[in-house]
Each structure stands twice: as structure tokens, then as C-alpha cells.
């Protein structure tokens with residue numbers, strides 16, 4: 167069954183198609199960033215440096231990797247980075 171509705175036709179009242187498109191773009195961008203992290207983690211695995219911090223080259227804690235297998239920084243460096251932001 168074919169519908170004449172534009173794929174980005176607003177599903178909630180008050181949103182224009184353009185606004186829906188912007189929301190979709192923002193969400194896709196978030197997915198793309200996550201995908202990039204995952205691909206980077208897989209690449210590190212292939213190079214044999216998975217589980218080591220990108221910044222200080224120290225070991226990333228197992229608990230951190232369990233929580234986020236794509237984690238690229240140890241806790242110490244991550245905290246340091248957050249405080250700079």
C-alpha cells in the first residue's frame with residue numbers, strides 16, 4: 167500500500183516537516199558518532215591495542231569496557247577531559 171505522505175511528514179502536531187527533518191538529522195548524526203566509536207574500537211582490537219587508553223596508554227578498567235565496549239579512555243583521562251569542557 168502506497169501513501170502520499172512525505173516520509174518526514176510531521177507525526178506530532180505542531181512540528182513542520184522541516185523540523186522533523188532536522189530532528190532526524192540530529193539523531194542520525196548521533197548514530198554516526200556512535201558507529202564511529204564502535205568502528206574505532208574494532209580497529210583497535212585488530213591492531214591489538216584494544217583496552218588501552220588513547221591518551222595515557224594505560225589500561226582501561228574492565229568495568230568501564232563492560233559498560234561501554236567502545237570506550238577509548240581510562241577513567242582518569244575521561245574525568246580530566248570532562249573538567250576541561
Ligand SMILES: [Zn+2]
Nearest residue numbers: 219222240243
Ligand atoms: Zn588514560
